[in-house]
Each structure stands twice: as C-alpha cells, then as structure tokens.
Amino acid sequence: MGPRVRDDGRPRLLVGGQLLLGLRAVGVTRPDITDVICTHLHADHCGWLFDNRAQPVFPQATIWFGAHDWHHFVLDPDIWMFDHIRHGFRAAAETGNRLHPINQDITIAPGVTATMTPGHTPGHLSVIVSSQGQRAILLGDAIVCPVQLDEPTWHSIGDVDPDLARTVRERLFRELEDGITIGAGAHFPELQFGRVLAAQGRRWFS
Ligand SMILES: [Zn+2]
8 A cells, every 4th residue: 555544434444564664674775676566556556656745666666567557547537546656657657767568478587477367457467476397476466365266256346347357367276276386366364375276176275
C-alpha cells in the first residue's frame, strides 16, 4: 500500500507496509534498486512506486508492468487509483522515463521472467524465478488463495474478468504440478510457497 492507509469503512482497512524499512534492514538503499516488476496495478501492489508527492521512490529503477493495466488503471478516470500513483505514472510517461510496459512474456534478467497471466486485471503478469533446474512463480493475485484449487469457481472480488482469471488459474495450477515448480500468491496465508500434488485428486501442498 506504500506509505498510505486506505480506509473503506469497517470491513476494509488497508495499511501501508514496511518495505523501505525491510530493504534498509538488508542493506539495500532506494537508489540501489534497478528494476521493479509490478504483477498488476492494484493499489496494494504498486503503492511504493511513488511517494506522496508523486516522486519516484526508487529513482534509478525501471518499472515493468502489463501494458493493458496502463489503459485500465492509469488512463481510465473511472477506475480508482491513488492520486499520487496515477500522477507519478503520468509524469514518468511524459518524460519517457523508466517505464517498461509489456504485453508478452519477457526475460527481465537472467533467471527472472515475466509471464502474462491476465484476468485478475487486464495486464496482470506473474514472475518466474528459476535457478539450477528449479522454478518459483510469484503469482501476484492470479491465484489469490490455495482454496481456489478445490473450488475453481471461487473468484477474487477484485477479478476484472473472472472467466479469464479462472482459465489462467487452471494453467498455473498445471505448472505447479510439474514437480520442479513452487509458487505463492501475494495474499497467501503467511506467504507460504507450495506446489500441487496430483495423486488421489489434486491438492495443494506447502
Ligand atoms: Zn489485485
């Protein structure tokens, strides 16, 4: 959520996280960051891109995101987005600076690949991190909760295209069944990584 708090009334209070403190704790400064990959542009996934004055939080970083999310969030005034994020994006676009919208799978760095997983949002992407024959998928909100393996028709309240999101979830569950791939969604309980076991009916294993 970035430094902000969003209060939608009693059911929902979204509080900004501790990202910058966490980075500092591992000895990383903001100018050290060269690339930021956004799975999608919902507020709880891109709140640290720009500060309250719409200035870049990571001044040296290239920001990677799904091109279709640009049209859906940044350009459509009817879609809610934090003002400082929208203004920051638009200012960055005007200067042609450090924005990298993508609409197909692409390798961003050795062992780091973005793969398009639309449905939750039009430009949603997931990030595959691979090394020495092992893979992990950072699912963003493409799979919001492991229970969606048991209940394929349950969709997230935030899914923009629930049918497409379901199709993509099926594809991702198959990938998580291959024995070398683990994954975690951004909202998984305790952020636990897991894989899918195929024996005796598919089930989630972490
Ligand atoms: Zn989301």
